[in-house]
Amino acid sequence: MVAMRGMDATMTGEDKAPRTERGRRTLRALLDAARAEFGEKGFHDSSVVSITSRAGVALGSFYTYFDSKESLFRALVKDMSGQVRDHVAPVLPGVGDQIDAEGRALAAFLLFARQHKEIYRIIDEAEFVAPDAWKAHYGTTVERILERLKAAETRGELSGPIDEAHAWAIMGMNVFLGLRYGVLGEERAVEDIAEVVNRMLRKGLG
Amino acid sequence: MVAMRGMDATMTGEDKAPRTERGRRTLRALLDAARAEFGEKGFHDSSVVSITSRAGVALGSFYTYFDSKESLFRALVKDMSGQVRDHVAPVLPGVGDQIDAEGRALAAFLLFARQHKEIYRIIDEAEFVAPDAWKAHYGTTVERILERLKAAETRGELSGPIDEAHAWAIMGMNVFLGLRYGVLGEERAVEDIAEVVNRMLRKGLG
Amino acid sequence: MVAMRGMDATMTGEDKAPRTERGRRTLRALLDAARAEFGEKGFHDSSVVSITSRAGVALGSFYTYFDSKESLFRALVKDMSGQVRDHVAPVLPGVGDQIDAEGRALAAFLLFARQHKEIYRIIDEAEFVAPDAWKAHYGTTVERILERLKAAETRGELSGPIDEAHAWAIMGMNVFLGLRYGVLGEERAVEDIAEVVNRMLRKGLG
Amino acid sequence: MVAMRGMDATMTGEDKAPRTERGRRTLRALLDAARAEFGEKGFHDSSVVSITSRAGVALGSFYTYFDSKESLFRALVKDMSGQVRDHVAPVLPGVGDQIDAEGRALAAFLLFARQHKEIYRIIDEAEFVAPDAWKAHYGTTVERILERLKAAETRGELSGPIDEAHAWAIMGMNVFLGLRYGVLGEERAVEDIAEVVNRMLRKGLG
DNA sequence: CATGAATGAGAGTTCATTCAT
DNA sequence: TATGAATGAACTCTCATTCAT
Structure with missing residues (x-):
């Protein structure tokens, strides 16, 4: 992906890892609290005090596990990005051709978005x-x-x-359909939406 | 859309309108400065001082025209939203069917995005x-x-x-293609991208 | 009044007097607006813009007549002080002794306070x-x-x-009775209150 | 009144109470600084920066203990109101009748006002x-x-x-005598002033 | 590891006053 | 005289981060 040159996907290992069981629990509590807080209020209206108080830990403890509010946010984004992948990947192999597979992937993504509505905001x-x-x-x-x-x-x-533009087009469709039928409203079945796309990809609209 | 042409969507309702020519110039300077500032640094890293100093007016003058930093941002979003509309609308009527028209719309949008890269950030x-x-x-x-x-x-x-889902799918494609080939890179001709989409919509990928 | 040494009661003639009839009307409008504004909101929550807009004149015109917000306030205080005096003085001569006269003065003051509730705030x-x-x-x-x-x-x-302390005591009584039965509530007749004080001054409470 | 003795009327309900000894010291320093500052300059000419710098603490520490400049002011008023009460109450029981007692109360109040001249401004x-x-x-x-x-x-x-008006009259006398002989000048003994009032209340002026 | 008080740079906003028209 | 846009000093309040306990 030429346009993506410069992205740093490897910045793992920042922040400090807990060494005790108690520490692991504290870290977990902070991550969960952060996900809820950032999802509800967005990054700038979220505050470290609020996150720690949600998590039930002292303010200072935050910096035992994260270098900064931003670094926590980064960790969260990577985490959720990975979760989406892990959620969608298993449905790709299956009966039918690749267009069927893309439909299944979209359905799986919609389900994930419904369970994790905060993913868009984050x-x-x-x-x-x-x-x-x-x-x-x-x-x-x-x-x-x-x-x-x-x-x-x-x-x-x-x-x-097939070229890169097709991939961007499909990603765009998925993202906006996920927003519309995953987050903004759930009035239609995920299979229904997947079927709409399936037809479009298979035969177009003409 | 036509009804929108020429109307100043920036100053609808809130905020105060200037009554003198000098005031009109000041307001214009503030809007231009804000567009540049918000586009470069995003809302939170932009500051009212910085905007006014870019515009070459005193800090206090900002509040002669806007109630708050947020209200300026809102005005800008409405303004740009209207501009996109006004830019795309004229190309819709033309030779060919609706799929051709959608292709022309996408091309027009890509051109607009290239000229106004800040639109995505904003x-x-x-x-x-x-x-x-x-x-x-x-x-x-x-x-x-x-x-x-x-x-x-x-x-x-x-x-x-046809149902709403098709519209969301197409909007998603356009938005992400605009991001990729309008903002992130300009290595492909807009007609090229439009043609890719045209084929997809006409016959699918199957 | 030894303790009052240093007071400057003579600062009249500051601010500019209007020379035309139109100017006189503008000045009057400003004074009336100021009295209402200061009475409602207090000095610091009152603003010059608000006063001029109440008065129906342009902001800049304010400084044609007053040097500053403070100088307007000062003018108002002197004005109201004089009005109280002018309102009370006429009732002092009359039948009965001085204690009766003080009772009449209190009654007159209560009436004035009821008509000009803003006097206390100001x-x-x-x-x-x-x-x-x-x-x-x-x-x-x-x-x-x-x-x-x-x-x-x-x-x-x-x-x-008789000494100065008696005068301060009586002034204190009058001020607080004016506050209570002039401004905070009007449930008792002013003569009733005057009578209470009359008895106190005549025979005490013992 | 007795029930009030010793209770900290300053921190009722609003604002945050310190949990450590160090915090207690900081809070105390802020309150003392505020009393001095408000007493000298009044509310609007006092600033939070000035109060914190008087107190020798950082600006931000102010907001660890108070929600706003106003809330500190409120706390101070309640505090001083309670202190007056606590200062006057003990002298009420004693030899003589109630008029004697009121005289003692006034004398005690005058003494308090002399020691805490800022009470009037506040x-x-x-x-x-x-x-x-x-x-x-x-x-x-x-x-x-x-x-x-x-x-x-x-x-x-x-x-x-006896009715409410008598109470307001006496309060008014006390307040203005406190202003005159407690704050503006101390040239007369407090017992002297109390004696003047005692005679007035016992036999009137007639 | 946990705690929470302390820190202070930085931001948005207000408004009395000035001044060109 | 009247107007209202322009000015900028001053102020309150926020909050990420540090650090002593």
């Missing part, structure tokens, strides 16, 4: 707060989509030529 | 800073797309049934 | 905003009371020796 | 800055006076009928 805000993590998220997502499409093209399932 | 951040303006932007955008698709369906140009 | 706040005007008000008031009492003592109406 | 300004605390102060003061007078009337010490 990942979207990463554009401003943690640009590297944000670029990493969308960069790897689009790369994965493109690889799948290329492989399908090679297998003759798609009438190419 | 409209995206509105999700957090001015949620109402943000919802209004995407809400009217999707409505307009849906109307066009429905009309085309009625004309028999599209093999329905 | 004169009380003068302690902080225009100390000289405040000292002048209470200084001349107490002097006038003391003179009357001394004269009555000379006439044999009072069993002396 | 309580008077509360009319504008903390109206509730101001009303509470004068309301409870007048109630207590009225109760004492009624009880004395019942015991046959006073020739009634």
Whole structure:
């Protein structure tokens, strides 16, 4: 992904790891509190005091585990990005061709978004707060989509030529459908939405 | 859309309108400075002092025209939302069917995004800073797309049934393609991208 | 009044007098607006813009007539102080002795306070905003009371020796009774209150 | 009144209480600094920076203990109101009748005012800055006076009928005598002033 | 490891006053 | 005289981060 050059997806290992069981519990509590807080109020209206008080730990303890409010946010974005991946990956192999698989992936993503509505607020805000993590998220997502499409093209399932733009287009569709039918409203079945896309991808609208 | 042409969406309702020519110049300077500042640094890293100093006016003058930093941001979002609309609308009528028209719309949008790269930072951040303006932007955008698709369906140009999900899918594609090929990189011609989408919408990928 | 040394009761003639009829009307409008504004909101929560807009004149016009917000306030305090005096003085001569006269004075003052409830807010706040005007008000008031009492003592109406403390005591009674039965509530007739004081002054409570 | 003795009226309900000894010291320093600052300069000319710098603590520490400049002022008014009460109450029981007792109360109040000259500036300004605390102060003061007078009337010490107006009259006398002979000048002995009032209340001026 | 008081840079906002028109 | 835009000093309050206990 040429445009993604410069993204730093490898900034793992910052922040301090807990060494005791008690420490592990405190860290967990902080992460959960942060996810709720950032999801509800956004990065700037969230405060470290509020996060620690949600977590039931002392203010100072925050800095035992994180270097800064930003570094916690970054950790959260990476975590959620990974979770999406882990949630969607298992449904990709299955009956049917790649277009069917993309439909299943969208359905799985919609389900995930419904269970974790805060994901949009957090990942979207990463554009401003943690640009590297944000670029990493969308960069790897689009790369994965493109690889799948290329492989399908090679297998003759798609009438190419497939290029990067297709992957961006599909990611955009998924993101906005996830926003609309995952977060903003749940009035339609995820399979229904997946079917709409499936038809579009298979035969177009014409 | 036509009804919107020329109307100053920036100063609707809130904030005070200037009564003299000098005041009009000051207001213009503030809006321009704000667009640049917010586009470069985002809402929270932008400051009113910095905006006024860019604009070459005194700090206090800001509050002659705007109630708050937020209200300026809101005004800007509405303004840019209107500009996108005004930029895209003229290309919609033309030769070919609705799918061709959507392709032209995307190309026009890409050109606009290239000329106004700050639009993404500003409209995206509105999700957090001015949620109402943000919802209004995407809400009217999707409505307009849906109307066009429905009309085309009625004309028999599209093999329905068309529903809201199609509009969201198309908006998502456009937004992410605009981000990728309008803002992040300009290595491909806008017609090229439009053609990719055109093919997808016309015949799918199958 | 030894303690009042230093008060500047003579600062008349500051501010600019209007020379035209139109100017006279503007000045009048400003004074009326100021009285209402200061009475409602107090000095610090009142603003020059608000006063001028109440008066229906332009902001800049304020400085055509007053040097500053404070100087307007000072003018108002002197004005109201004079009005109290002018309202009470006429009732002093009359049937009965000096104690009767003091009762009539209190009744007249209560009536005035009921018609001009803002007087308390304005004169009380003068302690902080225009100390000289405040000292002048209470200084001349107490002097006038003391003179009357001394004269009555000379006439044999009072069993002396009368001194300054009596005057302060009576002024204090009047001020607090005016606050209670003039401003805070009007449930008792002013003659009723005057009668209570009359009895106290005539025979005490014992 | 007795029930009030020793209780910290300063920290009732609002504002945060310190949990450590160090915190207690900081809070104390802030309160002392505030009393001096407000007493000298009044509420509006006092600033939080100035108060904290007097107290020798950082600006931010102010907000560890108080919600706002106003809330500190309110706390101070309540505190001083309580202190007056606690200072005067002990002298009420004693030899003689209720009129003697009121004289002792006035003398005690004068002494207190001499030691705490800032009390007038602070309580008077509360009319504008903390109206509730101001009303509470004068309301409870007048109630207590009225109760004492009624009880004395019942015991046959006073020739009634006593009503609320008497209490307001006496409070007014005390307040203005306290201002004149407690704050503005100390040239007369407090017993002297008390004696003047004693005679007035016992036999009137007639 | 946990605690919470202390710190202070920095931000947004107000408004009396000035002044060009 | 009247107007209202322009000015900028001054102020309150926030909050991420540090550190002594």
